[in-house]
Amino acid sequence: MKSKTKIEKRRRKKTNPILAGAIINLKKTNTEFARELSKPRSCWKSFNLSELDNIYGDLLVAGKVLSGGQIRNAKKIVAWNASKKAIEKIKSVKGSFVCVVDEMKKNPELKNLKVVK
DSSP states (O other): OOOHHHHHHHHHTOOOHHHHHHHHHHHHHOHHHHHHHHSOGGGOEEEEHHHHHTSOSOEEEEEEEEOOSOOOSOOEEEEEEEOHHHHHHHHHTTOEEEEHHHHHHHOTTOTTOEEEO
């Protein structure tokens, strides 16, 4: 488990001000997800839809969502990024994709979302 100091050191290296701001806000409320976002982008995992389909409930993905496989159930997927084809597949089953920053405006603590890392 990384400390808040380690998260802060990693956040200072971020060149994207939106990502850095998200990490600052999440550090206070959702340390687990802030820790994942503060990692170097090359260490962020990519998840195929088939992997996410097996997990019940609304998801908070620490990485990128890719279009591999199918998704059968409508669910809300919150992630930093997703491929266009993945977003199309999510919407085709009446699900929704939301960017982390947009979700933080409505739900600042990102509660009621299962973290996938």
